[in-house]
Amino acid sequence: MLGAHVSVAGGLHKAFSHGHKLGCDAIQIFVTNPNRWSGSALSSKQVESFRKTHKQSNIQQVIVHDIHLTNLASPKAETLDKSTQAFAWQLDLVEQLGLEYFVTHLGSHLGAGEPEGLRVLSQSLNQILDQSQSATILLETTAGQGRNLGYRFEHLQQIISQSNQPDRLGVCFDTCHVFAAGYDLRTEENYYRTFNQFDQIVGLSQIKAFHLNDAKSGFGSRVDRHDHIGQGNIGPTPFELLVNDPRFQGRPMIIETPEMNKMHDWNLKTLRQLRPAIPLDEPLAD
Numbered sequence: 001m002l003g004a005h006v007s008v009a010g011g012l013h014k015a016f017s018h019g020h021k022l023g024c025d026a027i028q029i030f031v032t033n034p035n036r037w038s039g040s041a042l043s044s045k046q047v048e049s050f051r052k053t054h055k056q057s058n059i060q061q062v063i064v065h066d067i068h069l070t071n072l073a074s075p076k077a078e079t080l081d082k083s084t085q086a087f088a089w090q091l092d093l094v095e096q097l098g099l100e101y102f103v104t105h106l107g108s109h110l111g112a113g114e115p116e117g118l119r120v121l122s123q124s125l126n127q128i129l130d131q132s133q134s135a136t137i138l139l140e141t142t143a144g145q146g147r148n149l150g151y152r153f154e155h156l157q158q159i160i161s162q163s164n165q166p167d168r169l170g171v172c173f174d175t176c177h178v179f180a181a182g183y184d185l186r187t188e189e190n191y192y193r194t195f196n197q198f199d200q201i202v203g204l205s206q207i208k209a210f211h212l213n214d215a216k217s218g219f220g221s222r223v224d225r226h227d228h229i230g231q232g233n234i235g236p237t238p239f240e241l242l243v244n245d246p247r248f249q250g251r252p253m254i255i256e257t258p259e260m261n262k263m264h265d266w267n268l269k270t271l272r273q274l275r276p277a278i279p280l281d282e283p284l285a286d
């Protein structure tokens, strides 16, 4: 299932036409301005129009991405409080819109240390899960920039295993972040080694979605900078393997590459070209 992060300019329901124009099977959106703490509530009319457009659309999966400001691992009470509220508010919207997946980064310990950051994060997530109904939170693999958590597969495993509701947690695997965090993907051998490692620590079945991004940042640099598919330091090999990997069929694979208005079309075409030229289920012409 290939798709892209798309804009919601003109209203949330417009995401479907933006995705449709790009030929997406899946899309990812923000439900509020990602750089602001509080967003405006959705009217029942807006919710209705989103659900109706979704039903009529060919786009099978819509993933919502958390705003950039939340830090559920923060040692500061005020930030933690604001983060928990913003997170819970968005998760409620996900449920109102009839969606399943909400993607978030693991936050930053801001100097308190990784064990403490993970403990706070775990507590915050448990509280949020207890106060919501059904949505699944996808923990995104991160590049580990600064004091950010989530750049080791063990961090994800720990959060899932300490959850009161582990069935409502999953993982969003971001190729750029994993590579920048120091898990190599550049050759076939590295690809299989990294996914085997993930399988042993977290389990491949926990991966519910992918972010497909090449990396402007270097291997193991712990810097998060996305690049166009096949054009960055990762190169085309793992993308070709991923879109054809039978273990991940049906999982949404979302691009978050730069210059979305100009380049999304090119990046999606590039990924489609990495699939076999003639799908096996299509009859051969005479």
Ligand SMILES: [Zn+2]
Residues within 6 Å of the ligand: 140, 174, 211, 256
């Ligand atoms: Zn991502």
